[in-house]
Amino acid sequence: MSNLFEHKGAKGQGYSQPAPILPESSISLPPSLARKNHARWPRLSEPEMVRHYTWLSKRNFGIDTGFYPLGSCTMKHNPRVNEVIAQLPGIADIHPHQPEHHIQGLLAIFHEMQYMLEVCSGMDQVTLQPVAGAQGEFTAVRCVQEYFRLRGESQRTKVIVPDSAHGTNPASAAVCGFEIVEIPSREDGRIDLDALRAVADETTAVMMITNPNTLGLFEPDIVEASAIVHDVGGQMYYDGANFNAILGITSPGLMGFDAVHFNLHKTFSQPHGGGGPGSGPIGVKSHLAEFLPGPLVKKRPPLGDESQMAIDDMWYGWYQPTRSIGKVQQWHGNAGAVIRCWAYYRRYGRGLRTMSEHAVLNANYLRHAIHKATKEAGVDSMVRDGAEAKVAKHEFTLSLQPAKESHGISAMDVAKGLLDKGYMAPTVYFPLVVPECMMVEPTETESKETLDTFATHFAEVLQVDAETLHAAPITTPVRRVDEVYAARNLCLRHPYDDE
Amino acid sequence: MLAAMGMSSIEDLFEDIPAEVRMTEALPLPPPQSEEEILADARRLLGANVALGDRVSFLGAGLYRNYVPASVFQLVTRGEFLTAYTPYQPEVSQGMLQAMWEFQTLISELVGLPVANLSLYDGSTAAAEALTCSVRVHNRKATQKDTVYVSELTPPDRLSVMYNYCQGADITINLLRHHSDGTLDLDAVSAAVGSCGVYVEQPNPLGILDGGLSELKEILGENTALIVAVQPVSLGLVEAPGHYGADIVVGEGQPLGSPITGGGPIYGIFACSKAYLRLMPGRIVGRSIDVDGKVAYCLTLSTREQHIRRHRATSNICTNETLIALMGAMHMALLGPEGLHSLAVRNMTACLLAKQKLGEIGSIALPHSNNHHFNEFVIELPGSSQDCLAHLDTVGIVGGFDLSAWYPERKNWLLATFTDQTSAKQIELLVAHLAVWASAQGVSA
Numbered sequence: 006m007s008n009l010f011e012h013k014g015a016k017g018q019g020y021s022q023p024a025p026i027l028p029e030s031s032i033s034l035p036p037s038l039a040r041k042n043h044a045r046w047p048r049l050s051e052p053e054m055v056r057h058y059t060w061l062s063k064r065n066f067g068i069d070t071g072f073y074p075l076g077s078c079t080m081k082h083n084p085r086v087n088e089v090i091a092q093l094p095g096i097a098d099i100h101p102h103q104p105e106h107h108i109q110g111l112l113a114i115f116h117e118m119q120y121m122l123e124v125c126s127g128m129d130q131v132t133l134q135p136v137a138g139a140q141g142e143f144t145a146v147r148c149v150q151e152y153f154r155l156r157g158e159s160q161r162t163k164v165i166v167p168d169s170a171h172g173t174n175p176a177s178a179a180v181c182g183f184e185i186v187e188i189p190s191r192e193d194g195r196i197d198l199d200a201l202r203a204v205a206d207e208t209t210a211v212m213m214i215t216n217p218n219t220l221g222l223f224e225p226d227i228v229e230a231s232a233i234v235h236d237v238g239g240q241m242y243y244d245g246a247n248f249n250a251i252l253g254i255t256s257p258g259l260m261g262f263d264a265v266h267f268n269l270h271k272t273f274s275q276p277h278g279g280g281g282p283g284s285g286p287i288g289v290k291s292h293l294a295e296f297l298p299g300p301l302v303k304k305r306p307p308l309g310d311e312s313q314m315a316i317d318d319m320w321y322g323w324y325q326p327t328r329s330i331g332k333v334q335q336w337h338g339n340a341g342a343v344i345r346c347w348a349y350y351r352r353y354g355r356g357l358r359t360m361s362e363h364a365v366l367n368a369n370y371l372r373h374a375i376h377k378a379t380k381e382a383g384v385d386s387m388v389r390d391g392a393e394a395k396v397a398k399h400e401f402t403l404s405l406q407p408a409k410e411s412h413g414i415s416a417m418d419v420a421k422g423l424l425d426k427g428y429m430a431p432t433v434y435f436p437l438v439v440p441e442c443m444m445v446e447p448t449e450t451e452s453k454e455t456l457d458t459f460a461t462h463f464a465e466v467l468q469v470d471a472e473t474l475h476a477a478p479i480t481t482p483v484r485r486v487d488e489v490y491a492a493r494n495l496c497l498r499h500p501y502d503d504e
Numbered sequence: 505m506l507a508a509m510g511m512s513s514i515e516d517l518f519e520d521i522p523a524e525v526r527m528t529e530a531l532p533l534p535p536p537q538s539e540e541e542i543l544a545d546a547r548r549l550l551g552a553n554v555a556l557g558d559r560v561s562f563l564g565a566g567l568y569r570n571y572v573p574a575s576v577f578q579l580v581t582r583g584e585f586l587t588a589y590t591p592y593q594p595e596v597s598q599g600m601l602q603a604m605w606e607f608q609t610l611i612s613e614l615v616g617l618p619v620a621n622l623s624l625y626d627g628s629t630a631a632a633e634a635l636t637c638s639v640r641v642h643n644r645k646a647t648q649k650d651t652v653y654v655s656e657l658t659p660p661d662r663l664s665v666m667y668n669y670c671q672g673a674d675i676t677i678n679l680l681r682h683h684s685d686g687t688l689d690l691d692a693v694s695a696a697v698g699s700c701g702v703y704v705e706q707p708n709p710l711g712i713l714d715g716g717l718s719e720l721k722e723i724l725g726e727n728t729a730l731i732v733a734v735q736p737v738s739l740g741l742v743e744a745p746g747h748y749g750a751d752i753v754v755g756e757g758q759p760l761g762s763p764i765t766g767g768g769p770i771y772g773i774f775a776c777s778k779a780y781l782r783l784m785p786g787r788i789v790g791r792s793i794d795v796d797g798k799v800a801y802c803l804t805l806s807t808r809e810q811h812i813r814r815h816r817a818t819s820n821i822c823t824n825e826t827l828i829a830l831m832g833a834m835h836m837a838l839l840g841p842e843g844l845h846s847l848a849v850r851n852m853t854a855c856l857l858a859k860q861k862l863g864e865i866g867s868i869a870l871p872h873s874n875n876h877h878f879n880e881f882v883i884e885l886p887g888s889s890q891d892c893l894a895h896l897d898t899v900g901i902v903g904g905f906d907l908s909a910w911y912p913e914r915k916n917w918l919l920a921t922f923t924d925q926t927s928a929k930q931i932e933l934l935v936a937h938l939a940v941w942a943s944a945q946g947v948s949a
Contacts, residue, residue, distance in 0.1 A: 009606040009837055019838030020573040022846050023873060026855035026928055034739065034876060037715035040679040040743045043841035044613035049910035054837050055575055058525070062584040065599030069583025075592075083587050086539045093575070095550025098557045101767035102905055104897070108553035111766060124532055136625045136768055137823040139682075139810070147668060169855065176810035176820035180636075182672030185815040223520045252531075254518055259525040270823065277589040278827025280787065281623070284768030285823075331664030335566065336767020344546075344597060349540045355533040365517050370505045378708070396517050430593050435811070453505055476795075483800040488594075490730035491792035491804040495781075497619055498609035 006418065008055060010214055010499040014048035033230030043175035043184070044499060063278070064341040066429050073370075074454050076400045076432040078218065078270035079249050081364075084352070087274070087345040090480035096344050101336040104315025107321050109339065114301040114319035114347050118286075121350055123356065126245075126265050127236035128256015128288030130473040132297045134338040138246060142213070144347040147295035148289060149211050149240045150181055150278025151330055161239070169220065169436040174213040174244060183210060190438050194220040194231050194392035194402075196254035209239035216260065220391055221368065221444070231261025235242055240264065248272045249448070250365055250399035253358025257288075264289045273346030275339075284342035287336045289389075298333050299325035363449035364399040367456060371447050372401045374460035385465040387411065391439035402439050409441050413471045416441040422466035422487065427457060468476045509925040526611040555904060556764075560930045563712075564921025565768065565905040566627065566659065566709070568759040570737065570847070571924060576761055576834045585830060590787075594802040595941050601801035604826065605789040607833040611775050613741050614836070614844075615753040618744025621786035623829040624821065627756030628662040630772030631703060631733055632669035632784040633819055634752045637776070638729035639675055639700025640783045640818065645727045647698030650677045655688065657710060659910050666703075672679075676920040680704070686872040686882075693723050701729040701752075706745065707738060709910070710919065711855070711880035712872055721749025724935075729780070734855045736760050736773065738878045740848025754778045761831035771825035771832060782808065785819030811895040847924055848878075854922035854931075855879055861935045862920075871917075880921040882907065887945040895941045901934060 011281040025451040067073070073080040080387045091097065095110060107110065119131040135141040146164065153161045164178035165186045175185040188211075196214070205212075212234045216224045224230070231241045242259035243265035246433070256274065269284035270274055279282070289297065300323035305313035353360050373389075379385040391402025408414040420430035420443070432444040447456060478484060506512065580586065584599060591597030604622040611620035618834060624630040635652045643649055645766040654666065665675075670677055680702070681692040688704060696702045702724055707713050732745035734755040745753045776784055776921070782805065788920040790804030810817040836909050839847060855877050862883060863870055867883040889906040896903035908918035920924050921933070 007923070008602075009635055010609065014840075016840075016842050017848070018840055018843035020575075020843075022571075022843065022850065022924070025850045025853040026845070026857050026926070029849045029853070030857055032849065034713070034741060034853055035715055038742055038876060039711050040739065040741055041747070044610075044739070044847065046610060046613060046746070046836060046839070046841045048840040048842075049837050051573075051575055051838065055579065056836065057837070058579045058834060059582070061599035061603050062579070062582040063586055065584040066593075066596035067587035068582045069587045073587075073589075075589060078589050080587075080589060084539070085845040086543055088586075090543065090546040090550070093546065094555035094557055095553040096762040097765055098555040098569070099553055099766040100556055100561075100563050100569075100902075101531075102563060102565060103554065103556075103902070104893075107554035107902075108766075110549035113549055113552075121533060139822045140625065140629075141680070143668075143820055172810035172812070172814045172817070173820050173822050175815035176813075176817045179815040179817075180669065180672050180820050181579070184675065190696065199536045206845055225520060225522060225755070228522070228524060251521075252617035253527060255525045255527060259527065268823075276586045276827070278586055278825075279588045279597075279604075279824075279830065280590045281824040282826075282828060316549065333662050333668055334630070334657070334743055334768065335661045335665060336626065336770075339768035340766030341769050342552075348542050348546060351537045351545070351933070353537075354536040355531045356536050357533070366514060369509060371516055373509045373703045383550045394520070396520055404843060408669050414514035421595070422594060423594050423676060429596065432532045432592070435690060439893055478595050483595055483794040483796075483798055485795045486792065486794050486802045487596040488802050488804065490774040490804050490830075491632050491790035495804070496794075497605075497788060497804075498612045499606070 010047050012047040012049045012053055012083050014050060019051045035054050037132040039425060072451060072459055073429040074431045074445045074447050075429055076446040077120065077246060079446060079448055081274050082450035083274050083276040084349065085366045087348040091341050091345050091350050096341055106314055109316050109321055112302050114344060115314040116321055118343055118347055119244050119302060121288055121422050122288055125252055125256065127256035127287045128265055129291040130288055130297060131293035132301055133286045133290040133343050134298045134334055135287055135411055136334050136339045137283040138266055138268040138285045139173040140333055141287045142173055143180055144447055145242055145264040145266055146178050146181045146211060147288045147328055147330045148293050152293055153210060160208055163208045163349040164210055164211040165204055167214065168217055169246060169362045169438045169464050170213060170214065171246060172220065194218065194222055194438060196224055196226055198226055198229055201230055201233050202496055203440035205233050205237045205239065207237060209234065209237050209367040211240045211242050213242040213244055215244040215247050217250045217464055218400050221397045221400035222392060223398055227260045246271065247399060249363055254361055256331065258371045269342060269346040274349040275342040275345045282342055284339045284346065295326045295328045296330050298331060299329045301326065311409050313459060367447040367449060367451055368401055371445060371456045371460065372397055375463050376454055378460040378464035379467060382464040382468055384464055387467050400444060404439050405441040405443060405446065408467065412472055416443045418474040419443065419466055422474050424464065424478040425480045449463050468490045505513055507525050507852055520947060525781055539863055548597060559900050560933055561902040562903045562934060565919055566756060566765040568923050569764055569925050570759045570764060570833060570836055573762055573838050578742050579834060580831050582828060585827065594800065595854040598801060601789050603830055603833055605791060605801050608789060608838045609828050612831055613734060615734065615775045616744030616754055617775040617777055619696040619778060619781050621788050624626050624772035624774050624786055625825060626768065626770050626772045627733060628665040628755060630774045631662060632666045632752035633774065634731045634754050635666055635675065635701055635703060636671055636673055638731060639673060640782055640833040642700040642727055642729060646700050650674055651678065651699040652701040653678045653680050655705060655708065657682055657708050659709050659862060663729045686710050687714045688716055690716050690719060693720060696728065697724060701726055701731055703731040707735055707878040709870060710882050711877040713742060713876040713878055718748040730746035735878060737848055737851055740844035741852060752780060755893055757829065757832050761835035762828050769825055769828050771828040786821055786824060800886060850924040852878055853928040857928060858922045858931045861931055865935065865939045865942060868938065869880060880919050883918045883920055885916045885918055886942050888915045892918060892941055899937055901937060
């Protein structure tokens with residue numbers, strides 16, 4: 006049962022369907038419309054299908070399997086009550102075109118999420134429509150683009166990003182049609198204000214920054230950076246991928262940002278599903294609010310009959326921003342993801358700060374524990390911090406450059422060695438500014454025991470000889486996969502016998 | 505933990521955040537809740553919504569309440585799938601990688617094209633990305649540079665997504681005319697020759713199956729991409745666009761495997777011919793081997809993507825809809841070819857019966873009834889659809905979609921949807937209440 010397409014069972018189905026409402030013979034499609042040949046799909050009984058996907062699941066690693074310190078991705082525990090809530094018919098069986106009086110409860114939750122994200126980010130208006138972080142970036146930059154067009158500042162054709170930025174930042178700005186200006190980071194990984202001053206001018210539309218940055222470090226000069234961009238008339242964009250570090254402590258609004266996206270799936274624990282779905286709401290200051298994609302949710306006291314259906318004496322309704330850029334997803338975004346994240350937020354409420362404190366505590370403790378463990382094992386000379394910093398935020402970087410030079414052991418080798426220890430490997434080779442980079446993010450939902458054990462295992466991996474590590478992993482369902490072979494011998498679908 | 509680090513307070517961990525940007529007050533939010541309290545609140549709030557299953561519903565217009573088999577929900581919540589992320593470490597991600605490679609094959613076979621990615625956000629973003637992809641591929645040879653043509657019936661919300669994605673590349677979107685019977689005006693399509701791409705839907709947004717679309721590729725020729733959006737279930741009966749020359753097929757994957765969920769998360773289908781492969785958006789899984797020569801899967805052609813190519817990437821997409829696509833794969837695996845055919849027959853005959861029964865009401869008209877329909881069709885009412893829907897709502901019927909939201913001049917057009925979940929009894933109920941409402945309109949008029 007190694008491949009779905011090897012199931013060639015008898016004609017029939019894996020689940021039974023009722024008879025059609027009229028006989029099939031009542032359908033008379035002309036040759037220009039009728040399908041001639043069935044899709045060559047496999048035929049599986051339900052038990053065969055269940056076994057196939059159960060077998061596949063056992064060949065996959067999730068947070069439920071073990072520690073998943075994938076930097077930049079915030080792989081925290083996904084509480085199961087959130088899944089129960091998302092299956093309730095009041096969300097699963099809701100159509101986005103239903104009238105407002107059918108969806109008061111959903112709109113109330115949307116409104117609460119808009120408000121929660123506004124107060125946490127210091128923005129004036131949030132839209133929940135973008136469905137992923139990259140789409141949030143795209144949406145916000147589109148809003149800024151229209152803002153400048155309205156002001157007659159179409160000469161602002163450039164978007165500035167640090168060289169340590171997530172790849173989506175320049176990609177999203179490019180989809181909007183902007184030219185990308187990349188500025189080098191300082192030696193210590195922070196924004197280089199001189200480099201920023203050198204490029205910021207009347208052609209600057211936006212600067213996009215992550216803070217804490219992709220090295221997990223808070224940018225101490227962020228207010229100054231905002232001032233430099235604002236002084237030339239540009240806008241400041243906050244990439245919220247690392248929002249998990251700062252809730253209740255500081256906010257993009259306080260740092261001088263004009264727009265921000267949230268990766269709800271990271272900060273508020275929508276399960277990442279092997280690559281998605283996500284949810285990427287954005288928040289903006291008031292001068293950009295009229296450009297947001299609509300509709301947005303607002304509330305007012307109920308009128309007349311509405312009071313019977315009102316939620317806590319409030320009536321919730323949609324409205325369109327006056328100069329909306331239009332839509333970025335056809336419906337109302339990933340409503341099901343927003344509901345799960347609402348449930349996660351409710352667990353903390355006004356105590357969201359504790360969530361960030363624990364995330365930062367765990368990251369710093371793990372960094373400390375790894376240095377301690379590697380020192381005790383006598384392998385501390387093989388690894389160093391990716392950037393100098395007394396404290397990290399919710400994640401930190403390590404450089405395996407010393408191991409590479411002294412032992413020929415790369416960050417990828419260590420990553421594969423960690424797979425053999427039963428962990429998901431940290432993010433490797435990002436950010437690009439750290440040589441042989443390993444980026445580690447434990448999140449707030451891991452225990453001290455898990456962090457201590459991981460640190461010990463990390464040190465053990467560094468004690469393994471290079472030859473053995475090059476051959477790792479050996480305990481996984483398959484061993485090192487040949488990605489070059491995959492690209493050179495493209496096989497993107499099942500090769501049928503006649504192909 | 506703090507002591508181990510030589511720290512005395514959690515504040516020590518935040519000393520790098522300047523005082524001037526510190527929040528000085530607690531967040532103005534309610535107190536924390538326990539799991540029980542959150543669940544109770546969720547039940548209260550979401551219970552206040554009208555779930556379509558609690559009514560008799562004829563609302564579709566792009567999202568369709570098909571039955572999703574129980575085993576799909578049971579399997580997709582296995583933690584190994586649910587709580588994983590992008591398979592950057594293929595050795596421990598073979599399950600999802602293989603499932604997505606299989607998904608690519610299932611979609612490829614369904615639509616009749618050799619390549620499929622592992623999902624975009626929804627049908628609208630898949631359509632928008634198809635347009636920009638067509639320009640990347642064809643602009644060099646195009647005589648109408650940076651220009652695409654789109655069916656004028658395209659729902660405005662979908663068209664709006666297209667405009668947002670196309671404007672950055674200075675792509676002009678022109679509209680293609682339709683006849684009054686709802687089919688595409690093939691004579692007008694000659695205007696699109698020499699452009700980069702043409703976008704049509706089958707069935708179209710009015711539920712019409714348009715046989716004329718099979719002639720489009722011949723009109724357009726090799727240098728213009730034919731992009732067809734599909735309702736995937738219809739392909740159990742209706743010809744796969746790849747078999748009549750479509751270069752790119754997109755669509756809302758939702759009817760296969762996913763509840764409608766307020767419009768998301770769902771998943772967008774994107775499939776294409778090999779000529780588009782290296783300029784297409786989204787992730788792709790390839791079959792490879794490991795160091796022992798064992799079959800193994802990994803992400804491939806990543807040099808198109810943002811994490812490698814940055815601003816020169818073919819798309820900015822990173823997080824996609826993998827888990828929902830997995831639900832689609834599971835549903836397809838259970839259906840098999842004959843099951844899909846049966847499902848399509850159930851959807852189409854429900855629509856057919858409704859058309860017959862509603863056609864018997866004298867005071868309403870079915871303006872496009874000479875066509876074959878899948879899932880839905882337009883009912884022209886003797887009064888506004890807004891009034892009609894409000895009336896039906898009072899008797900527990902969600903009567904359909906008010907098409908004046910798409911086409912403002914069509915105040916009396918109602919789009920009513922019939923799926924495998926529609927029973928003959930429900931159709932009778934709709935007919936009875938519509939007839940009563942319609943005749944009352946006649947009296948007052």
